Amino acid sequence: MTAERTLFAKVWDAHRVRDLPGNNALIFIDRTVVYELLGPPAIEQIETRYGGALYDPRRLVAVNDHVVPAKDSSTAEQAQVLRTWARKRGVLLYDVGENGICHVLVPERGLVVPGSTVVCSDSHTCTLGAFGAFAFGVGSTALAGAMLSGATIVARPKVMRVFVRSRLQGGATAKDLALGVVARLGFKGGTGYVLEFAGDCIAALSMEERMTLCNMAIEAGATTGICAVDEVTISYMRGREFSPGGEAFERAAAAWRTLVADDGAAYDAELRIDAGELVPTVTWGTNPGQSAPLEGIVPHDAEPAALAYMELEPGTPLRSIALDQAFIGSCTNARIGDLRAAAAVLAGRKVAIPTIVTPGSQAVKRQAEREGLHDVFQDAGALWTHATCGACPGLSTGVLAPGMRCISSTNRNFPGRMGAGGRVHLASPVVVAASAVMGRIASPSELEAPVLA
Amino acid sequence: MIVEGSIFPLARANVDTDQIIPTRFLGSLDLRGLGRECFSGLPGIDRLYAVHPDATIVAAGENFGAGSSREHAVWALQGRGFRAAIAPSFARIFEENAYNNGFVVCAVPPDAIDAVLAARSARIDVAAESILLDDGRTVEFKLDPLRKEFVLGGGFLAYMEAQIPEIRAWEAAKS
Ligand code: SF4
Numbered sequence: 001m002t003a004e005r006t007l008f009a010k011v012w013d014a015h016r017v018r019d020l021p022g023n024n025a026l027i028f029i030d031r032t033v034v035y036e037l038l039g040p041p042a043i044e045q046i047e048t049r050y051g052g053a054l055y056d057p058r059r060l061v062a063v064n065d066h067v068v069p070a071k072d073s074s075t076a077e078q079a080q081v082l083r084t085w086a087r088k089r090g091v092l093l094y095d096v097g098e099n100g101i102c103h104v105l106v107p108e109r110g111l112v113v114p115g116s117t118v119v120c121s122d123s124h125t126c127t128l129g130a131f132g133a134f135a136f137g138v139g140s141t142a143l144a145g146a147m148l149s150g151a152t153i154v155a156r157p158k159v160m161r162v163f164v165r166s167r168l169q170g171g172a173t174a175k176d177l178a179l180g181v182v183a184r185l186g187f188k189g190g191t192g193y194v195l196e197f198a199g200d201c202i203a204a205l206s207m208e209e210r211m212t213l214c215n216m217a218i219e220a221g222a223t224t225g226i227c228a229v230d231e232v233t234i235s236y237m238r239g240r241e242f243s244p245g246g247e248a249f250e251r252a253a254a255a256w257r258t259l260v261a262d263d264g265a266a267y268d269a270e271l272r273i274d275a276g277e278l279v280p281t282v283t284w285g286t287n288p289g290q291s292a293p294l295e296g297i298v299p300h301d302a303e304p305a306a307l308a309y310m311e312l313e314p315g316t317p318l319r320s321i322a323l324d325q326a327f328i329g330s331c332t333n334a335r336i337g338d339l340r341a342a343a344a345v346l347a348g349r350k351v352a353i354p355t356i357v358t359p360g361s362q363a364v365k366r367q368a369e370r371e372g373l374h375d376v377f378q379d380a381g382a383l384w385t386h387a388t389c390g391a392c393p394g395l396s397t398g399v400l401a402p403g404m405r406c407i408s409s410t411n412r413n414f415p416g417r418m419g420a421g422g423r424v425h426l427a428s429p430v431v432v433a434a435s436a437v438m439g440r441i442a443s444p445s446e447l448e449a450p451v452l453a
Numbered sequence: 454m455i456v457e458g459s460i461f462p463l464a465r466a467n468v469d470t471d472q473i474i475p476t477r478f479l480g481s482l483d484l485r486g487l488g489r490e491c492f493s494g495l496p497g498i499d500r501l502y503a504v505h506p507d508a509t510i511v512a513a514g515e516n517f518g519a520g521s522s523r524e525h526a527v528w529a530l531q532g533r534g535f536r537a538a539i540a541p542s543f544a545r546i547f548e549e550n551a552y553n554n555g556f557v558v559c560a561v562p563p564d565a566i567d568a569v570l571a572a573r574s575a576r577i578d579v580a581a582e583s584i585l586l587d588d589g590r591t592v593e594f595k596l597d598p599l600r601k602e603f604v605l606g607g608g609f610l611a612y613m614e615a616q617i618p619e620i621r622a623w624e625a626a627k628s
Contacts, residue, residue: 041484138546191516412471
């Protein structure tokens with residue numbers, strides 16, 4: 001082992017139980033997150049084959065999040081399986097009423113510890129890499145394996161340093177940085193890698209912005225993303241429900257401060273980005289790598305199949321594309337900072353198309369309501385909902401009809417993602433808000449001054 | 454283990470899990486109907502099924518199975534009667550899910566996929582990591598040496614169960 005290690009290598013080394021044949025290792029898992037949609041097959045395997053045995057129930061957390069409240073009997077059954085199991089096996093449960101999208105709720109409760117390992121049967125578990133954690137999605141059977149054994153098998157990924165210098169400016173947000181990373185790497189360019197984000201731009205991001213960035217690491221095919229721990233991380237952790245208190249917190253924080261890459265650590269690859277060159281970005285295609293500047297056009301070399309699905313012509317200015325719906329929500333962009341930014345755009349204005357605002361957790365919802373943001377959204381004519389994944393996976397509260405076109409603060413624009421035949425354009429919450437007002441893809445800068453009551 | 458059958462040629466890259474099994478079919482505990490909906494997120498799939506009704510081996514472009522972690526993608530393929538997939542590359546979680554369910558994934562050299570897509574049928578020798586196409590050509594692929602055991606013998610969970618004493622000892626020594 002060389003003296004200088006990447007941040008990822010430090011977390012990996014601290015959790016490696018044993019190397020396994022091939023490039024694999026047995027990795028200890030500190031936290032396993034189980035939710036109603038993809039958790040039940042894992043629960044069933046553990047219950048039927050292993051008598052419900054869990055490695056350590058205190059390391060598990062169960063969340064009803066994807067369809068809350070259940071929309072029909074079959075999703076109600078899924079939620080019921082999760083809550084019945086969690087109660088029976090002594091697993092911490094966040095149920096209807098104190099629910100939230102797991103990748104939003106887990107950090108806000110202090111359930112992701114800097115430098116820890118986390119698995120969940122959801123690909124956007126990479127969001128938690130913002131905390132210097134090795135957090136990644138697995139299938140239901142691998143989830144069952146982690147529940148049973150407290151560990152999982154991981155093929156050691158390579159590490160790519162994504163060095164982002166300078167500052168976001170000119171209306172570009174963390175979402176535009178995330179879309180920029182995915183566009184530069186391509187939809188599969190990160191395959192086999194952990195993206196280790198570094199640089200003064202990352203240091204200047206809030207934890208919420210780092211989560212937005214790490215959230216989309218999977219959209220480049222990467223195993224996950226990871227950010228160094230700094231004072232921003234530590235002040236976020238302070239006072240969280242499951243964070244240690246007093247002396248214990250200071251001791252923990254001292255250990256967390258070591259969760260940075262060593263100077264001179266060697267990387268397998270590097271991507272350099274100048275944040276000053278990033279601009280507000282919108283996807284035109286059918287994967288998150290197919291994006292263009294908001295002020296630009298659908299590219300002339302755009303993939304024909306994607307254009308056919310999206311019913312777009314090359315050369316079309318993005319800001320001329322008419323919309324049927326706007327959605328602000330999801331584990332990418334539905335935290336309090338996202339809602340504040342969207343509300344600032346919508347304040348004193350009216351939406352021109354059906355607009356749905358879905359907070360990322362009930363805690364976010366209550367905070368937003370303390371600040372009066374719900375009035376801003378509703379005065380603008382938007383629908384203010386309870387927390388859930390909802391429209392993002394096309395399951396409830398805003399599913400698209402075939403041919404409908406939606407601008408969305410989410411992370412996936414796959415064909416049919418938000419409803420069979422539906423078309424999705426990904427953008428930041430402020431661009432979604434401005435587009436909701438104009439009824440077409442639009443920039444906040446082109447809105448007329450709001451009519452103040 | 455030998456998988457033999459006709460090819461289902463999906464000549465496109467980045468076939469994601471929402472296309473293999475759209476999210477709207479995940480809202481149920483009942484996994485039996487998944488096969489019926491396999492690839493229902495792919496425009497024009499009915500025509501391909503009509504031409505290749507009995508195909509059991511999917512051949513596709515790079516990055517097959519991108520996107521979500523849903524193991525339902527593998528279960529849908531199996532429910533539809535597919536037993537293997539051949540592509541230049543697979544998304545990580547999909548590939549792991551395939552291994553854990555005994556679904557054979559063959560990552561072949563990028564320049565070999567056109568021959569596979571053009572073939573009518575193939576015979577995959579999993580242990581030998583080799584594919585024999587009906588035109589007599591052979592294509593090699595590499596399996597992860599550990600996970601290959603799960604494909605051949607099943608038993609991912611049994612393997613994990615057997616590790617528990619060592620994992621507990623490791624955790625005790627650490628704290
Ligand atoms: S909000 Fe969307 S992307 Fe995030 S966990 Fe829910 S369904 Fe997945």
